[in-house]
Amino acid sequence: MKFVVLYLIGLVFGIGISISGMANPAKVINFFDFAGTWDPSLAFVMGGALVVTFFGYKYVLKRPGPVFGPGFVLPTRRDLDGQLIGGSVVFGIGWGIAGFCPGGALPALGTGQGSVILFVGAMVVGIIAGLWLKNLPLRRLQSNS
Amino acid sequence: METVFTPWQSLGGGALIGIASVMLMGFAGRIMGATGILAGFMQPASKEDWAWRAAVLAGMVSGPLAVMLFTGQMPAVEVPVTPVMIVVGALLVGVGVTFSSGCTSGHGVCGMARLSPRSIAATATFMLATTVTVFVLRHVIGA
Numbered sequence: 001m002k003f004v005v006l007y008l009i010g011l012v013f014g015i016g017i018s019i020s021g022m023a024n025p026a027k028v029i030n031f032f033d034f035a036g037t038w039d040p041s042l043a044f045v046m047g048g049a050l051v052v053t054f055f056g057y058k059y060v061l062k063r064p065g066p067v068f069g070p071g072f073v074l075p076t077r078r079d080l081d082g083q084l085i086g087g088s089v090v091f092g093i094g095w096g097i098a099g100f101c102p103g104g105a106l107p108a109l110g111t112g113q114g115s116v117i118l119f120v121g122a123m124v125v126g127i128i129a130g131l132w133l134k135n136l137p138l139r140r141l142q143s144n145s
Numbered sequence: 146m147e148t149v150f151t152p153w154q155s156l157g158g159g160a161l162i163g164i165a166s167v168m169l170m171g172f173a174g175r176i177m178g179a180t181g182i183l184a185g186f187m188q189p190a191s192k193e194d195w196a197w198r199a200a201v202l203a204g205m206v207s208g209p210l211a212v213m214l215f216t217g218q219m220p221a222v223e224v225p226v227t228p229v230m231i232v233v234g235a236l237l238v239g240v241g242v243t244f245s246s247g248c249t250s251g252h253g254v255c256g257m258a259r260l261s262p263r264s265i266a267a268t269a270t271f272m273l274a275t276t277v278t279v280f281v282l283r284h285v286i287g288a
Contacts (some may be wrong), residue, residue, distance in 0.1 A: 005172055006200035013165035013177060013201075014208020018220035020158025022249075023209070026223035027148045032272075032279040039148045044155035045162070046253060052163025053258035060167055066174030073174050075246075075256070080266050087244025088252075088267040090237050092274025095249075096282065098234025099226060102242060103162075103179035103250035106202065108222050110209035115224045119235045126239015127184060134243060 002068055014107035020045040023108035025099025032096060083134075094126075146225045166255050173197055178251020179205075180242040245271070 021027040021041050030039035065071050095101050100108070100119045108116045166177035175182075175197075182198050189195035213219050224231065242248045245267050247256060252271075256264020 003196065003200040006169075006197050007204040007207075009165050009168045009172065009177075010201035010204020011207050011211060012161050012168070012204075014205040015211050016158045016161025016163075016165060016208075017205070018158070018208045018212045020155045020162065021148075021151060022158070022162075024148075024221050024223055026146050026221075026225050027151075029225060029279055030146070030148045032276045033283055034276070035280060035284050037147050039150055041148075041151045041155040044152050045159035048156040048159025049162040049166070049254045050159075050258055052160050053166045053254055056163060056167030057170060057255075057258050060171040063171070066170065067172045068174070071174055072170065073176070074259070075176070075261065075263070078262050080263060083244045084246065084263055084267055085270050087241045087246070088270035089241070089274045091241025091245055091248060092271035093278045094234040094237025094239075094241055095271065096234075096275040096278025097226065097237065098231045099224065100231075100235070100238070101179070101249045102183060102238065103248060106179050106183065107205045107208040108220075110206040111219050111222050113222050113224075115228070115231055116222060118228060119231050122232045122235030123239040124183075124187070126236040126241075127180075127187065127243050128239075129236070130240035130243025133240065 013103075014110065016049075017104055017107040018110075020048075022101070022104040023111075024104075028101070028104065029096070029099045087130075146223070148223075162250070162254060163258075166250075166258070169201070170255075176251055176255045178247050178255060180246070180248045181251055184243070241271075 017023050022045055027039055027041055030037050031042035098119060105116055105119050109120055169175050169177045182201055185194060186198040186202060209220050247267060252264040252267040257268055
């Protein structure tokens with residue numbers, strides 16, 4: 001039952017990404033192309049997602065804990081550091097070159113298109129390389145993200 | 146390459162992304178961040194930790210198939226760049242999100258919704274970096 005619910009949550013995310021245009025690099029890159037073929041659609045994706053999550057979190061995080069327990073796993077750091085900013089710059093450059101972000105590309109795998117498989121494969125190599133550079137086990141990454 | 150402005154579809158899709166984020170927090174107590182979920186899937190802390198991530202990822206990948214069931218066609222994935230650019234971009238995305246501990250979903254949606262200073266700074270930074278990159282590639286180099 002638990003895994004059915006988790007699958008359905010992933011499915012809702014995947015459908016949202018699919019119809020929003022986040023899985024479509026042509027639309028993603030056009031959103032950032034203010035000087036050319038600008039397509040403001042992605043502002044609506046971010047806006048819709050943010051409003052729902054902002055109010056939804058307010059409600060959910062007031063509860064004693066998640067349905068499947070034991071507690072909410074929330075990042076607690078509030079300081080800014082070079083890794084956060086530098087990593088964001090590198091991510092942004094990559095997003096601008098390829099047009100896929102992780103949340104857009106993972107659901108897009110379901111289309112079976114070669115370009116998506118190529119992107120996700122290379123991204124996984126990039127994550128492994130990043131962890132090697134950071135010289136940290138993956139557990140640190142997920143607890144911070 | 147021109148794309149059609151789709152405010153309603155994008156708003157609806159964004160709302161679904163938000164609903165999924167709220168539900169993952171409400172049921173599993175976790176941030177709906179593609180980077181964090183994938184990284185933990187690649188090196189899970191336990192069998193249980195791997196299993197919930199596998200279930201969510203399987204649901205994500207089923208998204209386009211569900212859309213095809215409803216609408217009769219797969220969502221468009223148009224790639225206006227070369228395979229070399231996909232690989233270079235993907236490598237940078239992988240390295241970058243590892244250091245920034247999150248991407249558009251984790252920082253841009255979930256972290257921003259919690260008004261996390263780190264997520265707001267990360268999102269502002271990568272949006273600016275992406276804008277500059279697209280400008281340079283399309284209008285300076287002309288790729």
